[in-house]
Amino acid sequence: MSVVVAAAVAVPVWARGNVIVEGPDEDAFTLLVRAGDLLRRVQRLEPGARAEVRTIRIVSSLSGEERAALFEAWGLPPVDILSYPENAEGAVKALSDALDDPGDSTGGATWVLGAQLASPLGAGVEDPPRRSAIAVALAFGAARARPPTVAAEDTPPQRTWVTGDGASPSGSPNTPSLMGFRAPPGSGTAVLLTLAEAATRTPEGASATWVHATAERTALRTFLEGRGVPIAGYPVPEDRTFFQVPDDAWRARAGAPMASVSQGAYLSRESYTASIPARWRLEGERCASCHGFSLPPVGRCHLCGARDGLRRSRLPRVGAKVESATLIHKGAQPTEFDWHQEVYGSYAVGLVRWPEEGPTLTFQFTDQQPPGAPSGGEVELVxxxxxxxxxxxxxxxxxxxxxxxxxxxxxANGPSRGKGPRRTSG
Amino acid sequence: MPSGTHRVAVVGVGQTAFGALPHPPRALLRQSIHEALASVDKGISPQDIGEGYLATLGFGGWQIGNPASLLGEELGLPGLPVSHVENACASGSTGLRQAYHTLLAGAADVALVAGVEKMSDTPSARRRYWLGVSGETEWERLAGLTFAGVYALLAERYLAERKLTTDVLGAVAVKNHAHGALNPHAHLRKPVTMEQHHAAASVADPLRLYDCCPVSDGAAAVVLAREEVARRFTDTPVWVVGSGGGSDFLALQDRESLTRLPATRRASDEAFRHAPFGREKVQLAELHDCFTIAELLALEDTGLFPEGEGPRATTEGRTRLGGALPVNVSGGLKSKGHPLGATGVGQVCEVFHQLRGEAGERQVKGAERALTHNVGGSGATAMVHLFST
Structure with a gap:
């Protein structure tokens, strides 16, 4: 049999308890990417460790292209993906199949990833391009990878919970917990959350499980009772106020067409796709001569022009420091971001620098981060x-x-700035 | 002084008013060219012109290709060798530099440099396309930046490192608006107070509305002649005595500094290398102030003020008309307006009038030596030119 060895939940910022965020820029795809990243973190997998992920069962209506792009984002070689319908039944089936999976001799893990794609407004709001999502991910280690003792002992350390982006809704950022999570009613998210919770407590589940779902109780009850999970109750979410701002944003956006003709920086799909390793994974080249870091990599040092001695290198997603930041108000945005301004208002952009590796890159801040982030503030890139x-x-x-x-x-402009030997200004 | 070897004469200038104008770009161009020809003291025939340069970024957003041929058409000189020069907001001064080198090389005796831009009547989305198209696209722009945001990042860093408030930005705006109010060709002919500056809407923190130049239409043209033929056209030419250019990484993120523009430094050094006078002799400067922070950067990058002195020189009034070194007495891009391709050529028009004592209310008394500075984008290109009577 299989056991749960790690679980990770990527929660979109606008759905976190008391945190009101005006600009959801996450969707099923980004949340699944995040969930996978978190899983890998709690599993302590090295990038590219193929043997560690054998199968991915995915509860989501991502297109084939999007599913392939997941591996691009993770920086992992592709493995088999089994798709399940994007509903509670699909989630139940995916989870059941994973638990029933006997595993194989490779010892690889199975990931179960789910993303709920419904609008937070519920049924009736059709906005596929901006579909929101709440992703939940579970990792199941195959039995042969994780000795039976794990299941027999029901060892707590083998069950690492990580909530979205490390922030717990209960207010303590480092407390692994799912219990404080307040799921939007009818989202289906709670189903997955509870399944995750249940799975770690099954079959020896020590205590009753609180079920954080409302709309899909039936399917959930069927699943849980079928596995002998005691159900303590079904609390009704007590607070909907945190949905008001996103609701407005969604209403404002509903029906607006996606920009299809550029009045701005036209970057073709081909060019964009070609830039994905640099754009998503920060893959560039380190120059042996001047130690400069070129991104994207073009086979020639961006700083000193050297063609030899270039080594593929990847910048870490954490540890970069803010050099300067600004808040872009209405009228100062490129046309590509018109929709963003219309719906969500001002957004922040900053220059961030990797103190160890050298380069500086330009990023938009997500989640309406405040402008003028103090110099030296540290960022994570998502x-x-x-x-x-x-x-x-x-x-x-x-x-x-x-x-x-x-x-x-x-x-940041002291003598240490610059990616290579400092040039003297003329 | 290396007399003769490094100078060409400005013998005539013409400029439309800058602002939101009803005329198409071609009409603006026509007006500035014929005004420039008419301004030549002893007269000039279009046939005297041997080379033409047209500086424009987007023309009107539609004649992107081959616009320079219009120079010959408007002069009644089909057949004139012409070139379209483009270095974003520094296109005008780039055209000037091309003509300067052409004349010094003896390839022509007389050259025409014209710049034009028409932006006010384009839809907002297209206008922001043209305003942002000269920035780095794949990273800077796709992170959500246009030039306001890029200069805001420079300003944020500048203020933080020097422990300054936005008062110093406001001081630039107040000064240049006061100057522009005296210029009949200026786009924004109205004074602005520090209170108005601080109360205005934010564009990209810390930049507010009055930190930003307007979106202007306009054209400007200058007629340049080799020293050997200059006296045929005027007894009081204004000499171009130095030209310098520089460039830098297109994206801010690749630059070595966020608080200086190395392109300007290089351009300034080159311009002064052959000039018959040093920085301390400059009596007025037209500096590129697309945003107020840009003027502060330029004060020191041109070397007109020592490192660290720019803000104090500004707040103490040393750069005001009547101060020790008046800066942007035309109103600058900030108040006179910024029709991209015309801007650098318009700076020459201002200097021409100033050095000939024809600048009216905004005349810098006794001005004999001047500097113009023109930046492309956020400092990816820059040009500095020096002038004397």
Missing amino acids: LRRLYPQEGAWRYGLKAVLVAPGSADAPS
Whole structure:
């Protein structure tokens, strides 16, 4: 049999308890990417460790192209993906299949990923291009990868919970917990959450399970009772106020066509696709001569022109520091971001620099981060939607401020700035 | 002084008013060219012109290809060798530099440089396309930046490092609006107070509305002649005595500094290398102030003020008309207006009038030596020119 060895939940910021965020720029795709990243983190997998992920069962209506892009975003070689219908029954089936999976000799893990794609407004609001999502992911280690003792002992450390982006709705950012999560009614998310919770407690589940679902109780009850999970009750979500702002945003956006003709920086689908390794995974080249970092990699050092001694290298997604930031108000946005301004208002953009690796890159801040982030503030880069073009979303990394800078942060323009040997100005 | 070897004469200038104008770009171009020819003291025939340069970024957003041929058409000189020059907002001064080199090389005796832009009547989306098209596209723009945002990042860093408030930005705006109010050709002929500056809407923090130049239409043209033939056209030419150019990484993220523009520094050094006078002799400067922060950067990058002195020189009034070194007495891009391709050529028009004592209310008394500075984008290109009587 299989056991749950790790679980991760990527929660869109606008659905986190008391946090009101005006600009959801996440969707099923970005949340699934995030969930996979979190899973890998809790599993402590090395990038590209093929043997560790054998199968992915995915509860989502992502297109084939989007499913393939998941591996691009994760930086993992593709493995088999089994798709399930994007509803509670699909989730139940995916989870059941994964638990019943005998595993194989490779010892690889099975990931179960789910993303709920319904609008937070519920049925009746059709907005496929901007479909929102709440993603839940579970990793199931095959039995042969994880010795039976794990299941027999029901060892808590083998069950690592990580809530979305490390922030727990209960207010304590580092407390792994799902119990404080308040699911939007009818979203189906709670089903998956509860399945995740149930799965870790089955079959020896020590206590009763609170079921955070409302609309899909029947399917859930069937599943849980079928597995002998005691159900303690079905609390009704007590607070809907945190949905008001996103509701307005959704209403404002509903019916607006996606921009298909550029009045701005036209980057063709081909060019965009070619830039994905750099744009999503920060893959570039390190120059042996000047130590400069070129991104995207073009086989020639962007700084000193060297063609030899270039080594493929990837910048880390954490650890970059804010050098300067601004808040872009209405009228100062490129036309690609008109929709963003119309619906959500001003957004922040900053230059962030990798102190160790050298380069500086430009990123939009997600989640309406405040402008003027103090110099030295640290960011994490996450995959988010940028803007629509040619009927499809263009994705890229955005910055999330994870640690504020100190007032006496060293000047970013001091002698240490620059990717290679400093040039003297003329 | 290396007399003769490095100078060409400005013998005539013409400029439309800058602003939201009803005329198509071709009509603006026509007006500026014929005004420039008519301004030549001893007269000039179109047939005297041997080379033409047209500076424009987007023309009217539609004649993107081959617009320079219109120079010959408007002069009644089909057949004139012409070139379209483009370095974004520095296109005008780039045209000037091309003509300067052409004349110094002896390839022509007389050259025409014209710049034109028509932006006010284009739809907002298209206008922002043209305003943003000269920035780095794949990373900067796709992170949501146009030039307002790019200059805001420079300003944020500048203020933070120097521990300054937005008062210093406001001081530039107040000064240049005061100057522009005296210029009949200016787009925004109205004074602005520090209170108005601070109360205006934010565009891209820390830049507010009055930190940003307007979107202007306009054209400007200058007639240049080799020293050997200059006296045929005027007894009081204004000499171009130095030309310098520079460039830098297109994207801010690749630059070595966020608080200086190396392209300007290089351009300024080159311009002064052959000039018959040093920086301390400059009596007025037209600096590229597309945003107020840009003027502050330019004060020091041109070397007109020592490192760290720019803000104090501004707040103490040293750069005001009547101060030790008046900057942007035309109103600058900030108040006179910024019809991209015409801007650098318009700066020459201002200097021509100033050095000939024809600048009216905004005349810098006794001005004999001047500097113009023109930046493309956020400093990817820059040109500096020096002038004397």
